[in-house]
Amino acid sequence: MSEEKKTFGYYPGCELRNRVKGLDLSARRACRALGIRLKELKDWTCCGGLVPQVKDNYMGFLAPARILVEAHAQGFDELMTLCTFCFNTLRRAAFFLQGHAEARKRLELFLGVEGLPRVKVIHLLEVLRDHVGLDRLRESVQRPLKGLRVAPYYGCLLLRPAQEIKLDNPEAPTLIEVILEALGCEVTDFSSKTDCCGSYHIVTNGQVAGQCSDLILRSAVKSKADMLVAMCPLCQFNLDWRQKQTRTAPLPVVYFPQLLALALGEPVDTLGVAEPAATALSALGSPT
Amino acid sequence: MARQESLAVVKEPETPAEETARIHIMGKSYVVPAGLTILKAMEYAGYRLVRGVGCRGGFCGACATVYRKAGDFRLYVGLACQTGIADGMYLTQIPFYPAPKPLYDIHRLSAGGETIFRFFPEVARCIQCNTCTKVCPQGLDVMRYIAAAQQGDFKRVAELSFDCIACGLCVSRCPGEIAHYHVGLLARRLYAAHLTPKAIHLRTRLGEIQEGRFSKEVETFCKMDRQSLQRLYAQRAIEPEEEVALPGKSNSDED
Amino acid sequence: MSQVISLHRREEELIKEIAELSEQNFYACYQCGKCTSACPLTFAMDEPPHQILRFLQLGQAKRLIESRSPWACIGCLSCATYCPKGVDLARIMEALRTVHLRRLDAPFCYTQDDGERLSTLPQSALVAALRKVTW
Numbered sequence: 001m002s003e004e005k006k007t008f009g010y011y012p013g014c015e016l017r018n019r020v021k022g023l024d025l026s027a028r029r030a031c032r033a034l035g036i037r038l039k040e041l042k043d044w045t046c047c048g049g050l051v052p053q054v055k056d057n058y059m060g061f062l063a064p065a066r067i068l069v070e071a072h073a074q075g076f077d078e079l080m081t082l083c084t085f086c087f088n089t090l091r092r093a094a095f096f097l098q099g100h101a102e103a104r105k106r107l108e109l110f111l112g113v114e115g116l117p118r119v120k121v122i123h124l125l126e127v128l129r130d131h132v133g134l135d136r137l138r139e140s141v142q143r144p145l146k147g148l149r150v151a152p153y154y155g156c157l158l159l160r161p162a163q164e165i166k167l168d169n170p171e172a173p174t175l176i177e178v179i180l181e182a183l184g185c186e187v188t189d190f191s192s193k194t195d196c197c198g199s200y201h202i203v204t205n206g207q208v209a210g211q212c213s214d215l216i217l218r219s220a221v222k223s224k225a226d227m228l229v230a231m232c233p234l235c236q237f238n239l240d241w242r243q244k245q246t247r248t249a250p251l252p253v254v255y256f257p258q259l260l261a262l263a264l265g266e267p268v269d270t271l272g273v274a275e276p277a278a279t280a281l282s283a284l285g286s287p288t
Numbered sequence: 289m290a291r292q293e294s295l296a297v298v299k300e301p302e303t304p305a306e307e308t309a310r311i312h313i314m315g316k317s318y319v320v321p322a323g324l325t326i327l328k329a330m331e332y333a334g335y336r337l338v339r340g341v342g343c344r345g346g347f348c349g350a351c352a353t354v355y356r357k358a359g360d361f362r363l364y365v366g367l368a369c370q371t372g373i374a375d376g377m378y379l380t381q382i383p384f385y386p387a388p389k390p391l392y393d394i395h396r397l398s399a400g401g402e403t404i405f406r407f408f409p410e411v412a413r414c415i416q417c418n419t420c421t422k423v424c425p426q427g428l429d430v431m432r433y434i435a436a437a438q439q440g441d442f443k444r445v446a447e448l449s450f451d452c453i454a455c456g457l458c459v460s461r462c463p464g465e466i467a468h469y470h471v472g473l474l475a476r477r478l479y480a481a482h483l484t485p486k487a488i489h490l491r492t493r494l495g496e497i498q499e500g501r502f503s504k505e506v507e508t509f510c511k512m513d514r515q516s517l518q519r520l521y522a523q524r525a526i527e528p529e530e531e532v533a534l535p536g537k538s539n540s541d542e543d
Numbered sequence: 544m545s546q547v548i549s550l551h552r553r554e555e556e557l558i559k560e561i562a563e564l565s566e567q568n569f570y571a572c573y574q575c576g577k578c579t580s581a582c583p584l585t586f587a588m589d590e591p592p593h594q595i596l597r598f599l600q601l602g603q604a605k606r607l608i609e610s611r612s613p614w615a616c617i618g619c620l621s622c623a624t625y626c627p628k629g630v631d632l633a634r635i636m637e638a639l640r641t642v643h644l645r646r647l648d649a650p651f652c653y654t655q656d657d658g659e660r661l662s663t664l665p666q667s668a669l670v671a672a673l674r675k676v677t678w
Contacts, residue, residue, distance in 0.1 A: 049670030156619035196619035203672035406662035
């Protein structure tokens with residue numbers, strides 16, 4: 001593996017600027033440890049949250065299209081994301097716009113640009129798999145997460161729709177498992193790992209979201225995991241919210257980049273890990 | 289285009305006074321002397337403006353006007369006191385557009401994006417259409433300051449929205465029904481109240497005044513006659529201005 | 544009699560509108576029920592997902608419009624992933640929501656008093672919810 005520094009455009013998303021700074025922080029630290037430079041998109045705007053799923057809602061594609069145009073103008077042909085919502089929205093929008101001449105024409109007219117650029121939207125997981133590679137990742141581990149039993153939770157938007165996202169098998173994914181194992185974790189298998197956490201029902205009807213999250217938590221607890229690994233700020237929120245509501249024995253929820261940075265030798269108190277996961281991870285000790 | 293036009297300094301009429309222009313105010317045609325501003329043209333046509341007029345100097349934002357030009361599909365905007373008329377212009381004023389003001393105690397709020405959503409959840413309805421930016425007579429990048437507010441980057445909001453005159457045209461055109469100028473105002477207030485560094489020298493000096501350190505001088509000044517005061521004022525020493533680097537959150541783009 | 548006919552025509556138009564918006568061929572569905580067993584939100588629905596498809600096939604627009612199931616769907620795409628006939632039911636659900644929203648009908652709205660609660664929620668959820676369930 002070559003050690004040259006690769007630079008990726010980076011789109012954090014608004015959640016990472018407010019409530020979940022730890023996700024942004026840990027990912028930046030992990031990437032630096034792996035020799036990956038992240039250059040943040042300047043003056044970025046909201047990704048749009050979700051893409052429209054009806055034929056004629058072109059306005060719904062404006063937000064992601066604008067980011068793709070900006071990314072290209074700022075010299076990025078690959079844009080890395082962390083938040084599952086941003087990833088799904090931007091990746092699906094890029095896919096949709098490439099295949100739909102009519103939508104492209106309308107958006108180009110509205111945005112006043114000539115030709116919507118082809119920008120590849122990627123996830124941190126893909127950077128690790130395709131750019132770093134599992135072998136180099138294994139070599140870079142400073143503090144193997146030995147003895148930590150984790151339940152990897154994908155959620156829905158990270159994998160689906162599979163024909164557009166093309167990240168992993170939408171029914172039986174293994175990508176996070178493989179990476180976590182490279183970090184030294186013990187990974188548990190649980191049936192709800194691609195189920196939906198209840199998503200934006202937390203806004204419209206919290207009880208519905210809670211019931212969805214409940215199934216995931218039960219399934220993860222049953223797999224005897226010490227903690228659950230989340231990719232998406234909304235999944236993490238819903239799962240934690242449910243646990244606070246029911247006051248059950250908590251299953252700590254930690255973000256994937258936090259475990260990654262920890263394994264790469266970054267001190268746990270610099271990664272913005274929330275309780276009770278922070279205490280559990282502090283017990284792992286110093287890098288070897 | 290609209291922006292450059294609206295920001296242009298109003299020129300003295302280049303045409304002879306007898307030249308006229310036909311304009312349409314709220315659908316009714318008037319022939320007015322060419323070269324007037326919209327505001328003066330309306331008054332010439334007989335309008336007595338109570339709302340929709342203010343400082344007449346392009347600062348107060350009371351005279352926001354929307355118009356179209358002959359043969360042009362676009363909607364243009366400008367301040368009536370700053371925008372010259374043109375033959376065939378269709379126009380109306382929008383002195384006010386409904387945008388309720390939230391009440392808050394700025395010192396009790398947290399200086400993060402969540403505060404924006406507490407008072408303006410509709411910021412989440414922004415679809416990045418940029419219509420607000422297109423319609424801003426001050427030429428502000430309204431869409432981006434709303435995005436910065438959403439991200440809790442109030443320093444950026446303050447930079448981008450500083451020249452806002454709260455005319456409300458952005459509000460009138462927003463498909464997400466956001467009250468942009470109230471969002472900008474809240475963000476600027478949060479920035480000033482919570483994020484800008486406190487002036488230590490001001491606090492020290494206020495303390496000194498309260499302790500009575502300058503009471504004697506003040507008493508002396510109070511007893512002085514006007515002439516001596518003026519002489520003293522003219523002789524006062526002026527401290528050279530210091531360049532002070534303010535610490536602030538920099539949105540670092542590299543890691 | 545004339546009323547029945549006009550109602551029938553309106554129903555037909557609605558079915559056509561949903562077909563056009565969703566770009567899905569709902570006649571491909573053979574009612575295996577995989578969508579319903581894969582859906583994590585059936586507990587919050589009055590009509591299970593496969594039933595929605597059946598109503599479309601039968602042209603029962605009134606029952607479609609009265610159903611609150613589209614508002615329970617959040618587009619996690621489990622149904623589409625497991626459908627053996629390649630029907631993207633999530634698009635049909637969104638088409639149904641769109642039909643409601645374009646007629647200014649929405650089940651969720653907030654007032655100033657909700658701001659406190661909304662400000663504690665993730666922004667991604669707010670952005671998504673306000674896009675999908677408000678007009």
